Amino acid sequence: MKWASGMAILALVLLVAAGTWSLFPRPDVPPWEEETAAWGAKNAVAAIVLGARLWDTLFEVLVYAMAMVGVRLALRPLRRTEPQAPLPETPLLRRAADVLLGPIVVFAIYLAASGHLGPGGGFPAGALLGSGLLLLALAKGADRLGGELHEPILERGEYGAIVALLAAGLGVLFLGWVGGGLFVGLNLLIALEVAIGAWVVLHHFASSRGEV
Amino acid sequence: MGTVLLSVLTLALAVFALTQRRLLWGVIGVGVHSLALAGVYLFLAAPDVALTEAAIGFGLVTFVYLLALRRTGRLVVAASEAYPILYQEGERIVGLEWEILSRFGRSLHRDVEVLWVPRSEIPRLLASAEVDLAAGGFLPRDGEAALLSSPLVPTRLVTVRTGEGPLGAVAGDRGQDHLPPDAPTYEDHEALVRALARGEIGGAVVDLLRARQWFLAGHLRDAEMTPVEDSLAFRFAVAASETETYAALERFLHDFSATGELARSLEEHLS
Numbered sequence: 001m002k003w004a005s006g007m008a009i010l011a012l013v014l015l016v017a018a019g020t021w022s023l024f025p026r027p028d029v030p031p032w033e034e035e036t037a038a039w040g041a042k043n044a045v046a047a048i049v050l051g052a053r054l055w056d057t058l059f060e061v062l063v064y065a066m067a068m069v070g071v072r073l074a075l076r077p078l079r080r081t082e083p084q085a086p087l088p089e090t091p092l093l094r095r096a097a098d099v100l101l102g103p104i105v106v107f108a109i110y111l112a113a114s115g116h117l118g119p120g121g122g123f124p125a126g127a128l129l130g131s132g133l134l135l136l137a138l139a140k141g142a143d144r145l146g147g148e149l150h151e152p153i154l155e156r157g158e159y160g161a162i163v164a165l166l167a168a169g170l171g172v173l174f175l176g177w178v179g180g181g182l183f184v185g186l187n188l189l190i191a192l193e194v195a196i197g198a199w200v201v202l203h204h205f206a207s208s209r210g211e212v
Numbered sequence: 213m214g215t216v217l218l219s220v221l222t223l224a225l226a227v228f229a230l231t232q233r234r235l236l237w238g239v240i241g242v243g244v245h246s247l248a249l250a251g252v253y254l255f256l257a258a259p260d261v262a263l264t265e266a267a268i269g270f271g272l273v274t275f276v277y278l279l280a281l282r283r284t285g286r287l288v289v290a291a292s293e294a295y296p297i298l299y300q301e302g303e304r305i306v307g308l309e310w311e312i313l314s315r316f317g318r319s320l321h322r323d324v325e326v327l328w329v330p331r332s333e334i335p336r337l338l339a340s341a342e343v344d345l346a347a348g349g350f351l352p353r354d355g356e357a358a359l360l361s362s363p364l365v366p367t368r369l370v371t372v373r374t375g376e377g378p379l380g381a382v383a384g385d386r387g388q389d390h391l392p393p394d395a396p397t398y399e400d401h402e403a404l405v406r407a408l409a410r411g412e413i414g415g416a417v418v419d420l421l422r423a424r425q426w427f428l429a430g431h432l433r434d435a436e437m438t439p440v441e442d443s444l445a446f447r448f449a450v451a452a453s454e455t456e457t458y459a460a461l462e463r464f465l466h467d468f469s470a471t472g473e474l475a476r477s478l479e480e481h482l483s
Contacts, residue, residue: 009223009227012223016222017216045260111263118259119259119262119263124260124263124264127263127264127271127272128267130267131267131271131272134272134275138275198272202276205276
């Protein structure tokens, strides 16, 4: 067993070394600047994700939404009924949440809104927003934050974002919408969707089984 | 160069995370590993992926693991102090049951946390699964919904009478079963023996171990002792929902007594 794991680790080291010392052949990249600019973006990744492969992205968002619905339905019967004793809050965590939450939210919105110009985009921005909510949940307690966030409104926002995304996809397909503005809108909607999804999953996990 | 260094760091952190015996350190290792991996992506000119890896791998995944650890990483034990099987010596917890609990916790890779509570609190804590185990001179009572371990220390219930007056007991203790419902009860054995010393009650129904401790402490100079209930034993109680923990505890106790360790510990702590 030890021998096998040693071999596996050695193989992994060799593989990573080969990759990092560029021993693998690199594919020839076609001139991508013009292609990207034709979609109204500067960031090649955004041009692919929201332009050439928009349908992949939209259905990925749908899959994500399905996962959230699944978590909601599956965890509903396990939900605790009696209120849990709140954990003692540490002042350090609360201060950190006070100081960091604003920058996190601003940076996430910036990432979503500038995703077509540089690194960023809807998915990282949504994950960041979700992490910000998580920080708040750790500082305040998940149940209290869940009460303040009004789940029905979040749910409506989530489904609204999906409908808007699909509508935008139809617009691209039939009306030939293209350009930077479209990308900003799509990225913001995806960020909203991902952030709400991350929160819903965490909140349901936290209030059904564990504690925060 | 940065890529190579960070790749090596990533591998080292992965090995670190895999080899930790404490789950918490493993989770922290995985979190930092994600951060180093994000650095690798950054050096390989994929800042988008690096951002996502940092937010999800370091933020959300670490959090979900910590959430799971909160439920499984600790073995929470509700106990009342019982010299010499489970008691505090300054900051440290010592005693026969502690020796068993700490070794059992180590065998499950879980940290043992002892909550000192009055005996009457224990059934509620076990029923709501807020604690996994109960210990500390635990004598089961009828109607308590808990899984009982094999006997650890044999004992019996006795009545100690020091004078005239009603008999008292610790609230929720087995001794209460042998008293009328309106008998005076006290939160713990400390309070009971103080009431006895003040002459508030004429006697008490307690287990032999406590009676012996009081006698050695000089509280029962001319007390009269009559046995009430024989062939009892101190045990651990496991919350009814923790069947896996219960099975593991039974296996552990079986091995512990089969190897003669239990007899040796009893000798060491009780004589």
